[in-house]
Amino acid sequence: MDIFGIPHQALLGQVMLGLVNGAFYAVLSLGLAIIFGLLRIVNFAHGAFFMLGAFVAFLIGRYFGIGYWPAMIMGPLVVGLLGILFERFALRRLYKLDPLYGLFLTFGLVLVLEGGFRVAMGSSGHPFATPDSLRGVVNLGFMVLPVYRAFVILVAVVVCAGTWIIIEKTRMGAYLRAATERPDLTQAFGINVPILLTLTYGAGVALAGFAGVLAAPIQHVNPSMGSDLVIIVFAIVVIGGLGSVLGSALTGLGLGVIEGLAKVYYSEASSTVVFLVMALVLLLRPSGLFGREEN
């Protein structure tokens, strides 16, 4: 059976791959959405933290012989700590200024981190082996799916759902939401909002670091791996609705699929289709698919 001249098997394969990419988009845009929601900071450094996560996994493997599974914990932990330091000593000073300053600072951090890693580690990148237990492929009939990619989808869904539950169903999440709406009032109730902000930034970039570890066996570990991704992830957050956690995750998965389809039907457009959707959404629904109208 052909769909618009493409065999349906090939189409199913591309949708499946779109889901894998969408899984990365979802985890990355999730962190971005949380940070924007609470801190009102457009965290341009998100891609750089993603890259850092992958490098942490690579470097602790190379110098300490630490494998993939511990790296899944240590990667986000190290990246989260660096994020906390960055928020505490740099980003915090900008909250009272125009949001543009935060954007500039995080963008500057990207340039420094990427440039530094390029000098220290080279631009060609480094191989990162898939863990033995996740090697091999499953034959789905319409395509051969590497086990690791299936694992990525699974993990991403669990992480996104977990984050959503924390934000929507726990006391901690309630504080967080309260601080997002009315920081002054939340503070008056005796909740330490500055610490909440620091931890939120740390958790947001830790998610990026986690995605970096997940990506390491798929993309080879190199300094520019984040910068290509972050622009798309920004578009996804805008389409999903700035600050909307669920919206970002769903949009991430959906756009992964749309991108996959573009690769089959008109491959040259695959790098622009996300922005086309963004332009359309902004025209028709400026607050994003899942965003609320703000005053």
Place this chain on the structure above:
Amino acid sequence: MLAFGASAASAQISNDVVRIGVLADMSGIYSDLSGKGAVEAVKMAAEDFGGTVLGKKIDVVFADHLNKADVGAAKAREWFDTGGVDLINDLANSGVARAVAAVAKEKKRHIVVNGASNMGITNELCSPYAIHYAYDAYSLAHGTGKAVVEQGGKTWFFLTVDFAFGIGQEEQVSKVVRANGGRVAGAARHPLATTDFSSYVLQAQASKAEIIGIASTGADAVNAIRAAAEFGATKNQKLAALLLWIEDVHALGLPAAQGLLLTNAWYWDMNDETRAFAKRFFERVGKMPNMAQAADYSSTMFYLNAVKAAGTDEPDAVSKKMREMTVSDMFTKQGTVRADGRFVHDMYLWQVKTPAESKAPWDYLKLAATIPAEQAFQPLSDSKCELVKK
């Protein structure tokens, strides 16, 4: 008339300095292939030459073209117009190299292309001032492409990076495939610096072609090869990487890269001379030189020797000398420049070693075949260059 005579007698060197500009990718996807290594190679040549030519200082400057043709062309214009640059070297990235070749032609100044493959340099964009030195799309196609077709790979599907380099490469190999009775099943074009090749690999698998031709290089080629292995494409199909660098093999690791064929003009472990150069380079850059960086060194020496022989850096006199002289150094034992600007020398087909065969770091390649100079490059009779007498 009087002024002309006076200047010709006293100042054979313009601005009292021979300035060589290295226009490279210093920070992007190709910065390992060109970048700092290219700058150091040219500096090594200037130092080895003695630091001066005809009693005037040799000065090396460099700039980052950011892989953008307009940025590269603007820098070349600035260097030629006001920077006193006599020769621009390296020029990684085909889009940039094409743009700068046009500028060189207009300004009548020298360029040497070492990091780009586009055939335009020695065809429609040719000039007495441009030399295409290390390799080109034809030589790569007739090295790797031909070897693979001769081994029985008759149907091809290309994964092509969507700009001058990839498209030119696909074109050249397609010609070789068809000329040898093969068929091109299709191609998927991907943007520069693609990280996820899975969907392109799926298309290549669906095409059922025997060979997946990878018409990209650097990180793109590395990612494409990894994705092909991950999705099991290598079980039923073979990969042919059309431009693979020693750095790419390093990034892939031997377990993933072993057995791949690649065409390179030079490899660090060919003989005592190449090893000696590589050792000095390694001490400065921290990695082994690739063929373009070796060519950056060799071509800079060649240019300086031509200036010395001509007794001036006046572009036409130097151009004439370069087309008369023969190069014999660590890069090639017998290299000459043709009328279309093609620097002709032997090319080599290499195979990546297995992990067991590799005895030391960077010990990656073994020689599969030598492609003699006269077969390695586009025949002069096929060149569209206006300088070629027909």
